[in-house]
Amino acid sequence: MKSVFITVWLKEMTDALRDKRSLMAAMSYAFFGPIMMAVAFMMVIKDAVSERDVYVHIDGAQYAPALVDFLGDRRIFAGDEENAAREIYLEIPENYEENLASAKPVYITVRSDYSERSDGSYRSRVESALREYNNTIVSHRLTLRGISTDVISPIRIDKQDTATKEARAAMILGTVMVFVLMAIFFSGMNVAIDGSAGERERNSLEFLLAQPVATHWLVMAKAAAAGTFALFGGVLSILLIPLVFIFVPLEKLGIDFSMSMLDQLGIILVLIPLAAFASILQLFVSFRAKSFKEAQTYISLVMFIPVAVIFAVEFTRFEHPALSVLPVTSQHQVLLATIGGQEINWLMVLGGAGVTVVVTALLVAVVTKMLRSEKVVFGL
Amino acid sequence: MIVTNGLAKAYKDVKALKGLSFQANDGEITGLLGPNGAGKTTCLRSIYGLIHPDIGSAEVDSIDASKSPLEVRKRIGIFPDKFGLQERLTAREHIAYFAGLHGLHGEARKAAVQQVIDDLDMNDIADRRTGGFSQGQRMKVALGQAIVHQPQNLILDEPSRGLDVMSTRILRELLFRLKGQGRCILFSSHVMQEVAALCDRVVIMVAGQVVAEGSPAELCARTGQESFEEAFVQLIGTEEGIML
Numbered sequence: 001m002k003s004v005f006i007t008v009w010l011k012e013m014t015d016a017l018r019d020k021r022s023l024m025a026a027m028s029y030a031f032f033g034p035i036m037m038a039v040a041f042m043m044v045i046k047d048a049v050s051e052r053d054v055y056v057h058i059d060g061a062q063y064a065p066a067l068v069d070f071l072g073d074r075r076i077f078a079g080d081e082e083n084a085a086r087e088i089y090l091e092i093p094e095n096y097e098e099n100l101a102s103a104k105p106v107y108i109t110v111r112s113d114y115s116e117r118s119d120g121s122y123r124s125r126v127e128s129a130l131r132e133y134n135n136t137i138v139s140h141r142l143t144l145r146g147i148s149t150d151v152i153s154p155i156r157i158d159k160q161d162t163a164t165k166e167a168r169a170a171m172i173l174g175t176v177m178v179f180v181l182m183a184i185f186f187s188g189m190n191v192a193i194d195g196s197a198g199e200r201e202r203n204s205l206e207f208l209l210a211q212p213v214a215t216h217w218l219v220m221a222k223a224a225a226a227g228t229f230a231l232f233g234g235v236l237s238i239l240l241i242p243l244v245f246i247f248v249p250l251e252k253l254g255i256d257f258s259m260s261m262l263d264q265l266g267i268i269l270v271l272i273p274l275a276a277f278a279s280i281l282q283l284f285v286s287f288r289a290k291s292f293k294e295a296q297t298y299i300s301l302v303m304f305i306p307v308a309v310i311f312a313v314e315f316t317r318f319e320h321p322a323l324s325v326l327p328v329t330s331q332h333q334v335l336l337a338t339i340g341g342q343e344i345n346w347l348m349v350l351g352g353a354g355v356t357v358v359v360t361a362l363l364v365a366v367v368t369k370m371l372r373s374e375k376v377v378f379g380l
Numbered sequence: 381m382i383v384t385n386g387l388a389k390a391y392k393d394v395k396a397l398k399g400l401s402f403q404a405n406d407g408e409i410t411g412l413l414g415p416n417g418a419g420k421t422t423c424l425r426s427i428y429g430l431i432h433p434d435i436g437s438a439e440v441d442s443i444d445a446s447k448s449p450l451e452v453r454k455r456i457g458i459f460p461d462k463f464g465l466q467e468r469l470t471a472r473e474h475i476a477y478f479a480g481l482h483g484l485h486g487e488a489r490k491a492a493v494q495q496v497i498d499d500l501d502m503n504d505i506a507d508r509r510t511g512g513f514s515q516g517q518r519m520k521v522a523l524g525q526a527i528v529h530q531p532q533n534l535i536l537d538e539p540s541r542g543l544d545v546m547s548t549r550i551l552r553e554l555l556f557r558l559k560g561q562g563r564c565i566l567f568s569s570h571v572m573q574e575v576a577a578l579c580d581r582v583v584i585m586v587a588g589q590v591v592a593e594g595s596p597a598e599l600c601a602r603t604g605q606e607s608f609e610e611a612f613v614q615l616i617g618t619e620e621g622i623m624l
Contacts, residue, residue, distance in 0.1 A: 003480070003483070003485060004480070004481060004483075007477065007480035007481060008481070011466070011469070011473075011477045011480075014468075014469065014473070015466060015468050015469065018468040019468060199464075201464075202464035202465070202466075202467070203462035203463065203464030204463070204464035204465065204466065205464075206425075206430065206460050206461070206462065207458060207460045207463060207464075207525075209430060210428045210429075210430055210453060210458050210460065211453060211478065211481040211482070212450045212451075212453035212454040212481070212482060212483075213450075213481050214450065374430065374431050374432070377430065378425075378430075378431075
C-alpha cells in the first residue's frame with residue numbers, strides 16, 4: 001500500500017510545483033516575515049541609537065547665555081527658519097541672572113501639550129538637560145563652600161543587568177519566530193485546497209474516490225504533499241532569518257543573535273509534526289467546501305486561530321504547563337528557548353511532538369470518514 | 381459480469397432506486413436507458429461502491445460492491461458522470477497516475493500507458509498538458525485512465541455527451557473492440573440512437589425501477605412497434621425526458 005502513497009504524493013507534488021500560485025504563496029510567506037521584521041528592527045535601532053538635534057522655542061535666551069550653550073552641548077537648539085521648532089516652549093525669566101546670583105529659585109517654564117506622544121522623548125530630553133544643569137550648579141556651589149557633593153547624594157543606584165544577550169534577544173526576536181510558525185501554516189495552504197476543494201471543483205473527486213485505493217492512504221498522501229510545502233516554507237524562513245539579521249545592527253541594542261546550524265536543524269525537526277498537523281487541519285476544512293474560493297474563506301478563518309494563539313502567548317507571556325505539549329504552542333516554546341539560549345527540555349519537546357502526531361492521526365481518521373460519506377462526497 | 385439485486389436507495393424524501401435488478405454479461409454491451417432523473421447515475425455509483433444501497437446489492441464478478449469495494453474497483457474501469465482532468469498534468473502523466481493507483485509500476489506501467497495511448501490514437505496529444513484540451517481530447521484522456529489497467533468490466537456514465545462525430549466514432553470503435561475481447565460493458569444513456577446502434581441488450585429504467593429488458597429487436601417485437609424509439613416511448617409510458 002506504500003506505493004500508492006508515493007504515487008499520490010508524487011502526483012500532488014508535480015501538480016503543485018507546476019502551479020505558480022502555490023509556489024508563490026509558499027515562498028512569499030517565508031520571505032515576508034523575516035524581511036519585514038528586519039526592516040522594522042532597522043528603523044527602531046536608527047531611532048533609538050542616533051541622538052537627533054532638537055529644535056524648540058526658547059524665550060529669553062539673552063538672559064541665560066551659559067544655559068543656552070549647555071543645552072546646545074546636549075543638541076538642543078532654538079528653532080529658526082531652516083529648522084522649525086517643535087511645539088515645546090522654554091521660557092527663561094528676566095530675573096534669571098539676578099535670582100541665580102542671590103541663590104533664589106529660578107522658575108524656568110517648559111510649556112507643551114503633554115498629551116502629544118510624538119514630542120514625548122524630546123520633552124524629556126529638554127527636562128533632563130535642565131536637571132543636569134541644575135545639578136552642575138549645585139555641585140559648583142557646594143564645592144565653593146568646601147562641601148563634598150557626596151553629601152547631597154547619599155544613595156547611588158548601581159544597575160547590574162543579569163540578562164544574557166541571548167535572553168534579551170529572545171524577548172525581542174520572539175516576534176520573528178512567530179513568522180516561522182505562520183510560514184508553516186500558510187505555505188501549504190494552496191496545495192491543501194487544490195487537493196481537496198480543487199478536486200471537487202474540477203469534478204475529479206468522484207473518479208479519484210472510485211479507484212481501488214484505501215481512502216486513508218489518499219488522505220495521508222495529500223496531507224503529506226501539503227505538509228511538504230508547509231515545511232519547505234518553514235525551513236526557508238528558518239534559513240533566512242540569520243542571513244537577514246546579519247544586516248541589522250542588533251548589537252547596538254545590546255542584543256546578540258546567533259543561530260547555529262545545529263539550532264536550525266533542531267527547529268526543523270520540531271516543525272515536521274507541526275507541518276503535518278497544519279496540513280491535515282487545512283484538508284479537514286477544505287474538503288467541506290464546494291469550491292476553491294469557499295475553501296479559502298473557511299481556511300483563512302480557521303488559520304486565524306493558531307496565529308491568534310501564538311500572538312496571544314507571545315505578547316501576554318502567558319505561562320502554563322499545558323502550553324509545552326499542545327500543538328502550535330509547544331513548537332513555539334521550543335523556538336523561543338532556542339533563540340533564548342536556554343536549555344531545551346527534550347522530554348517536553350517529544351511530548352509536544354507526540355501530542356501533535358496524535359491529533360494529526362485523529363484528524364486523518366476524521367477526514368477519511370468524511371470521504372467515505374456520500375453526503376460529503378456528492379453533497380447530497 | 382455485473383449484477384444488481386433489488387437495489388433500493390432513498391435520499392430524504394426522494395426514492396432514487398426502488399428495487400432495481402438487472403444483469404450485464406461478459407462479451408456484451410448493455411445499455412442502461414432511461415429519462416433524466418431515472419436513477420442511472422445512482423445505480424452506477426452503487427456498483428463502484430461510492431453509494432451504499434439501503435436494500436439489495438450490486439455485484440461485479442460475484443463480489444459485493446458494498447462489502448469489498450476495493451476488490452470491485454480493481455475489476456472495473458470507470459468513465460464517470462463528471463470527469464475533471466488534472467489540468468497541470470500531461471495526458472501521459474494523467475493516465476500513468478491512475479495506472480499507479482491500480483498498482484502498476486515501473487516498466488509495466490510505462491508499457492500499459494503506451495498501449496492505451498496507441499489504442500486511443502492519442503500520440504499527438506500525449507505529452508501536452510490537459511489544460512487546453514478540446515472536449516474530444518478530454519474524453520480520450522478520461523477513457524484512457526478508465527481502461528489503462530485492462531479491466532474486465534467497463535462502466536460508462538453518459539459517455540457520448542458533448543462529443544462530436546469523430547469522437548463518438550472513436551468511442552464506439554473502442555467499445556466494440558473491448559466487447560470482442562469478451563469484456564462486460566455497461567453504459568447509461570438517455571440518447572436513443574446511440575443505445576440502438578451499440579447495445580446487445582437494453583435495460584430500460586424509469587423512476588428507479590426496470591420496466592423492460594432485452595435486445596432492441598426483442599423490445600420492438602414485444603411492444604409491436606416498428607422502431608425502437610416507439611417501443612421505448614410505449615415502455616416508459618411518457619415522452620418526457622427523451623432525446624431523439
